[in-house]
Structures are given as C-alpha cells and as structure tokens.
Amino acid sequence: MTDATEPLHALDDLATPYRTATCGQLRGTDAGREARLAGWVHRRRDHGHLIFFDLRDRHGITQVVVDAHESPAAHAVAARVRVEFVVSTAGLVARRLPGTENPKLATGEIELRARDLEILSEAKTPPFYINEPDAPIDESLRLRYRYLDIRREPMRDRLLLRANLVRAIRDAHHRAGFVEIETPILIKSTPEGARDFIVPSRLQPGTVYALPQSPQQLKQLLMVAGIDRYFQIARCFRDEDLRGDRQPEFTQLDLEMSFVREETVMDFVEAMIVEVSRAVVPDRPLREVPFPRFTYEEALERYGSDKPDLRFGMELVDLAPALLAETPGADRNGAPHEEARTVGETAFAAATPATGFHVFDDALASGGRVKGIVAPGMAAASRREIDELTAFVRRYGARGLVHVAVDTGGTVHSPIGKFLGEARLRALARAAGAAPGDLLLVVADRPAVTADVLGRLRRELGERLGLADPKELAYCWVHRFPMYQWDAEHGRWDATHNPFSGVVPEDEALLVTASGDPYQPSPEDPAGRARAMQYDIALNGWELGGGSVRIHRRDLLERSFALQGYSQERMRDLFGGILEAFEYGAPPHGGIALGIDRWAALFADQTNIREVMAFPKTASGTDLMLEAPSEPDPVQWAELGLQFVGVAAAAKTSTAGEAAASGPPAGSVPGR
C-alpha cells in the first residue's frame, strides 16, 4: 500500500487518501514508482486474462493494466468494472512495452500495473457517450444530464477556459488597484429597460425585491463612497425572451473608475483586454492593437453596424456620387453626399437627380442612400442564390436588392442595366471596387434601413464566403453614440444606452428642448443631436460590452432625466437614493460592463453561451435538470400573502391590465 497519509502541506498538491497522483500527471520519468490513482473508467478493453482500462479524471487519462497472473484479486474486480465506474487503484508505474506507447496520451509512455483495485461507485449505462468528444448529442439530453455532459472533454475544457478567463480578469484588476466588491442580489425594482425578476418579501408583505439587471446604480454609489476603482464578476438578471446568446441570468465584468475621462476608461479596458486575451488564448492573434476606434456614425457608414466584424473588409460604399457623375447635367462639383449627411438627409431633395432608375431616384430624392457592398467571387451566383439574398434583405425591411455582376472578362451585367445604361453600371462597379468575378449588391432606402440591411448582408456574406479568420480576435471600440432616441409612443427621449450616460462636453448645450422646458420634450429638440460619452467594445462582430462616463452633476442629471420623460416625483421614486448621494460630493466617474459569457464563448469558438455555462436554461427559461421553475408550496404563498389566481387569469391580467377574479380557489396550483 502506498497511500499518502502525511498531511497536505502544499496547496498545489492534489494527493488525497484515494490518490497520490492525478490521471494526467505520470510520465516516463515516473517509471518504477508506486502510485495510486482514482477516477472514472473511460474505456475498457478485456483480453481475458489481461484487462486494460483507461482511467479518467479532469486532469487526463492513464492506462491501467490488470494481469490475472500478477494480481488475481484485482483482475476479478476489473472483470466487474464497467464504463463510468469510479475506482481507486494502486500499483507500479511501468514503462510500456516498446512499440505499445500511445502518443495520443500525455501519459502514453507509462501504464499503471494494478495490484490493488477498488470500486468506489458503480454506474448505470450513461444516456449518452461520455468517452467520445465528437459524438452529436441532443442538447436537451445534455442539459438534463448536465453533470455527465461536463464529464465530457469539450464541456470540461470550455469551463476550464472560462475559469482561466475569470482568473485573468481578476489578476489584471487587482494589479491595477481595483477593489472587488460584491453588491446585493435583492435590490429595488427599476421599471425601465428590461423586465425585472421579482422576489416577494415575507417580512414586508405586499412588497417585492427585484433582482439586478446590472449593479449600475450601486457601483456609482461606490464611486461616491470614494472607492475609486471597483470591479465585480457580477451575476445579472433580465426577464426577457431568450436567445442563443441570452440567458435569464448571466455574468458581467462590471467596473467603475473615478476621476476619469472617456479615454481613461477605454485605455485601461483595452490594456486589460489585451492582457487577458494573451493570457487566456495565446494562440489567437489580435488583429489590431491599439484597437480601432470608430464613432457610431462612422461604424454605421462603413460597416452598417455598431459592432462590426473587422476580420474582413467588404465595407459599405456610397454609390450616389458615381450615379450622379454619370448623369448628364448633374452637379459634379456639388458632391452632395458628404456634406449632406452631416447637415441632414434632406439636402438631396433639392436637386432631384435622374439616375435613370426610379428606385434610386426616389431614394435619393427623399433623403435616402444608395449604397452597396462587393461580394468577392460571386459574379456567377445563380438566380436562386440572388433570390435568397433578396429574401434576406427583405426580412430586414429593404424593399429589394439590386445586383451588378462583373464577369471574369470584365463585362458588367445587371437586371437594371436597361435603365442605367452600360456607362453607369461600369461607374458603379468601379466606385465599389468590384473586380472581375465580383458581385456588387446594392440597396437603396432610408439611411437607417440601408445601413442595417447592408450591415446584416455583410455579416451574412462574410460568414458564407468564409472571409473571417476564425482564429483571429478583432476588437474595436465604437463611441459617440447618440445620447437619445425619440420614443414617439411615450413622447420622450429614451437614453440609447444607460440613463446616467454623460454628454460629450461640446454637446452639453444641446441638452435642451425646443420649447425651453425640459419637461416638454419633442422630436425637434436639439437634444436629439447630442452625443453621449458612451463606448461599446465589439469582438468579431459581437457586442462584448458597453459603458460610459456618467453625469455626476446633479443639475445636468436632472435635465437629462427630464428629457427622458421622468417627472420630478418619478425621478425621486426611482433614483432618489443616487440623486441624494450626488449632493454629498460625487467624483467624475465612468465604467463599463463586459459580457463574460459572450467573451468566454468567443474564446471557445462557440456562438451559443450555453456552451460556456455549467448549468444553463433552455430557450423557454427552464432548467431541465432541476426542473425549475416549479410551483411553490401553498404554504409559501400564504406566508407571502399571495394568492394564485390561475394561469389563464394571470395571462389575462397582463394583457387586459385588469384583475381577474375567476381563477381557481386560493392555494390551488396548475396540474402537471
């Protein structure tokens, strides 16, 4: 017996009474030693008098040999052992016979010749293959038996990767003088933004807590408290419909810094991201450091997205100049497209152009845009492919898609050639930079639609044509977002991001209404042109996070909230605590929140964040393993002073907005 019985003295020593080494540890240099291993039986090969099995733990796999002649007792046990049994076994670490080494295993030079073998736990036949990493398995099965799924190599590796990510984040922040502080999970409901999860209070019957959508207000209060630099790996909750990249609870890296400007935060976050990326995925090259920084306007103009994937080009090209230049009598020097954009989209209406194609003319005349992207090598696209792309752009609100093919001989073809004429087609292709073999795709529509549709098309084509290097990490910043967006339904300016976001200093004068009364906003207000000190970080076409420098002056904050449609009473009710805090000396501050789940998923080459979460929920918000959510015990209802009025009545209440009294008696719950 070689059990290690001395007390654990080194933190990095994983030895226990059940093992002296892990299954990924032993090498050729350990040959001749005695060792004890514990783990799960990964695979078993029975040759009668000689039984091999691979023993697995999260550190690796080691082959164990049991010889009937050497150790008959162990052999008898090995004959009973099945896949996924938990065993502990001891014996001699032996170099394998020459020619039988396994280069696929880190431990492949050696094997453990079992002298002692003990079954610690038997196992039923698992519902899916644990020992085949590539086997396709229905995801709902994986979720139902998540503990078995995590035993499998791919899931285990992703969780380890995520752990490394979080550790690297913590290291970087601690080194940079950040203080890690936990904020409460039971807080106050703020009925703005996403829907809150609600927790009824037993001690204060009739009232509820809300789970935080993010620790936004709390971290700002920490700045008022003088904490200077705060961060947290924070769990956040949002009761909205789910997607592959959205779960009801998710994790953010939340941070806030005092005495900062936009660049201070962006520079720190960028340095942190570079360091973390290099530490966690050293094999993945960063496309550009320092990260490109686009204004929101520029990102939309060039990529049609506020989270562009910069791993490939395919930029959006404004085709109006080329169309107009080829129009006899058009003002060549006017170059209306550039200036027009900044002063307003209506400038086009003045000179009704005639491109020869009424769709283009109409778009330009009504302040719209004619823009395109070049799909490399797609000139020979079939009618079916074109139809498919047309259907794609229609889904996102475009009325149609014009294509111009440049064949390998350099000749241009297009269904609208008969309207535009050869010269204009050529001019279009030239302006777009389409080479022989390329396909130019054109959308003419309102500016927002043109950008959005082409942005989505760019992303889709990039995917289909495999233009992006999957290894590469292309981070970029997008900032100077519009401060507000007009909400016609409620007659107010909605904060495009965070209601506390500050305005860029040169736009501060714009935070006013046309009427002069900040409590009477209208769509013509100068406030609509104000830009926020708001920045987003994007990675490979995904929004990784966003933040802002906040408004720390109470007067400005009140003005901004007024524009956002909050009455003074409502302001006090929702944000009274933080408004009061700002009266006791608030430092200029700003921060950011990054989605840890998305970040980990991107590092793990996954598009679905469930793949980097240990116990995620389904698209309908259920946990297939725990069978959550479940009906509460009637006693719990009573303690909380609540009555259940029935599913139908509850649904009716939420739509009709009136209480229904026709539910089943109190305490009854829907049957299963």
Added chain:
RNA sequence: GGACCCGUGGUGUAGCGGCCAAACAUGCCAGCCUGUCACGCUGGAGAUCGCCGGUUCGAAUCCGGUCGGGUCCGCCA
C-alpha cells in the same frame, strides 16, 4: 407576441402511404481471447416511431392540435 426547423431501440441516424410486428452504426448483456488503446470474434436483448385526434381498406410516413427542444424576428444593455 410571430415565423420556421426537429422529435423513430440507451445514443446518433435511415425509412416519408402497403414490400416495416421498422433498417444501419454504436452502446448494452453473455461467451471466447495475454499487449490493447474507437481492441477483436461469436451470440443475444432492446423501439407499437413524443402525445392526442383525424383522413384512409391501410399511417412512423398525410392533415390538425398539443407537449418538448432549437433557430430567427419582435423584445432585450
């Protein structure tokens, strides 16, 4: 709230009106095997095709509903 896709032995698939009391691979069980590593060989068990209803002489197959899972739009920082 809406649209679409999927549901067949334990697992992954095939079958898409009768030839199907359902096929293949793998897994499982039993036997044999002293150098395997996705071990091999021989034999065996295992699914009324998610559920309910309809059409039909006949339904895994067609239709409707429902449940479960997924994707997208809306929604969501």
